[in-house]
Amino acid sequence: MSSVTAPDLVLRAAREALILVLLLSAPPLLASMVVGFVVSILQAATQIHDQAVSFVPKLAAVVLVLLMFGPLLGAQLLRFSQALLLAIPAVR
Numbered sequence: 001m002s003s004v005t006a007p008d009l010v011l012r013a014a015r016e017a018l019i020l021v022l023l024l025s026a027p028p029l030l031a032s033m034v035v036g037f038v039v040s041i042l043q044a045a046t047q048i049h050d051q052a053v054s055f056v057p058k059l060a061a062v063v064l065v066l067l068m069f070g071p072l073l074g075a076q077l078l079r080f081s082q083a084l085l086l087a088i089p090a091v092r
Contacts, residue, residue, distance in 0.1 A: 006091045013084055020080050027069050028062045035061040 039054045066073075 009087060009091055013087065016080065020076065024073050024077065027065050027073070031061040031065040032058045 035058050036054060039057050043049055043053060
């Protein structure tokens with residue numbers, strides 16, 4: 001028998017879910033931030049201040065990062081979901 005109580009299990013699952021959200025959102029957000037910084041430097045140097053100039057490269061970078069890291073991020077999400085579903089019978 002496990003000595004883990006329901007509130008402890010729920011709190012641990014919520015904490016792990018928040019950490020997973022940070023880990024899953026970090027690669028696209030970092031890519032968008034880096035590309036946005038580079039584009040803003042180029043915009044300041046060329047004095048071209050169009051919204052589409054900064055939006056399109058950021059979108060392309062996020063899509064590229066999601067294509068590259070999608071299987072890894074999806075596997076982490078699947079692993080967490082499976083662990084969460086397997087822990088349901090332990091909640092009393």
